[in-house]
Amino acid sequence: MNALRRNVLKSAAGAGTVAVAVAAGLLKPTMALAGAPRTAFEAKSVGDALKGMGATAAADSKDITIKAPDIAENGAVVPVEVTSSIAGTTAIAIISEKNATPLVADFDLSNGAQGFISTRIKMGQTSLVRAVVTAGGKTYTAAKEVKVTIGGCGG
């Protein structure tokens, strides 16, 4: 039962930190760094990040679905899901184009794992969120705009 599951997690992680704990569990920095080389993660521009990943020639693909809010509720934890239906997907990376260091995460998928990742990323401002998929030695990409707004004037 959901309420039970939540309470168990709460008592384990301390009240109020469930979301953070879950996010951390899904995305440990060491995991994130596993795929692309460190230079890509330290790159200050989208071009340099792609270069660091060896993905400068990534082709636009409609087989990549990015699920993320149109407007972020909290720029510090923006939920992003990427699904790749490209056969033989071995890696999925997420780039938040306007972040100071745009490459946010890179997941390696092995042993025929489903091309699906779900995580939360930090965004400083409105930006394209780009997924870069590696499959069969080639790279593919798709992007979706996520707006980060000051808020407060609706309604």
Next chain:
Amino acid sequence: MHMNRREFLQILAVAAASGMALDSKSALAGTAPANFYDVPHHGNLSFLHFTDCHAQLLPVWFREPNVNIGVGEALGKAPHIVGQHLLKKFGVTPGSAEAHAFSYLDFAEAAKVYGKVGGFAHLKTLIDKMRAQRPGALLLDGGDTWQGSATSLWTNAQDMVDACIKLGVDVMTPHWESTFGAERVLEIVNKDFKKANIDFVAQNIVTNDFGDQVFKPYTMKVMNGVKVAVIGQAFPYTPIANPRHLVPDWSFGIRDDSMQKWVNDARAKGAKVVIVLSHNGMDVDLKMATRVTGIDAIFGGHTHDGVPQPVPVKNAKGITLVTNAGSNGKFLGVMDFEVKNNRVASYKYRLLPVFSNLLPADPAMSAYINKVRAPYESKLNEKLAVTDDFLYRRGNFNGTWDQLLVDAMMEVKGADAAFSPGFRWGTTLLPGDPITMERLMDQTAITYPQTTLNNMTGETIKTIMEDVCDNLFNVDPYYQQGGDMVRVGGIEYTINPNQKIGKRITDMRIKGKLVDAKKTYKVAGWAPVAEGATGEPIWDVVASYLRDKKVIKGLKLNEPKIVGIGKSNPGIADYQGGVS
């Protein structure tokens, strides 16, 4: 009888001079047909829909906007048509009672003839009349019901909860309700509503941690032997437009993929008619109707658009009707469906204005309202000032009521400029009306009323204005939040709605001088969404200003110069700020 505007005004002048107008039924008899509320029943399934009443239990004045500009595909289409354009589009006779209800035209004069609108005792009479002819009809409440008045704030929404139970609401979805805090919403839903058998539905509110549904996504009802599903769609941007700390564990969003999932689920479980009760706002509903299939009608609110007829929207599998039912208790939407061979074969829709002079007050509801107001009457009735000016709020850029708020903030706080949120609720006052505490609370009654005074650079001011402007004029409705432009006092500017964020606002001036990006200005504001603000509530600031002024007259409406939309844009009329 056809009357042109001039003849209409002449009649009004004569009526007023002879003392026959002013809320008198005899005046109405000549202008509204006696059978105004005889609405023949059609088909075998009916829905009654009201939305965004903003806790107005008693009849009020409410003026529709003269500025409601549409961008991109929305240009020149409902709901982005105002005044004569709207009347023409929907075949409403100028000078008629409906013309008064649906447009801003000659508002102050016509209001004296047709009287106030809404009020739960009058709405109750109309609902009961419609229900008597439509056995089994469901009453849907589109939200923004618990917020907007002094009494709803002071009773922690209880006055509206009990009023809605008495009104006979069957299904509801929320927006401003959430500003009473998650705990209070759950208390009402799990106690009061459960006992009264009211379904509170919202497919797009899930927990932040696991994405579990917080409320039922939809409810299934059987009406005259036909299974009907009503899916709830709460305001998607509640934690952005309103304080997130009030609903810290809930996530909202549009979520049209899960909307599709619930439509399919309801159909699989035997629903022959699928309705969405939505607080998306009309532009978002129109887009959602192109993307999600299998919905017969979306009954919408949030943007406060009184749209006389549904907009049929084509999608991959059929047609979805999209309505929007205005605000402030002013309208009741009546949708009749004829269901044949397990599908909707035809429909008839009426958006009925609730004229309090044409509908006797329901005695039980009146008694309830009197009782709930009694402890507060003296506070509500405190006369703060008299207005010689016409005070209204609605419009994309500014209203005289908001001008009054920003003027008060600037003077009381000694600010160079002031911001007031682009809310679309708030009642109207006619020239000569007293400004009571109750009417001031109509504009300000929220759970985060603190005022603020900040030092801002010119650059920050521009960033804020551009940001809010993009929430209104982004060409993609899914990036819009449904409010109006932030009201600004002390800053003159030019705006091009068709530009992109960062480029819409130009020629910003404070006291006639161009705003300097690096210079620091003192800016007052209210309704902070961040937690922990401690400033004096806005109503205290404005009340002290009003008590001091005693008479409000000669308000100078600060409206931007609008460029890039063309002089003949049907979303704007009688605009004084300049249009090209």
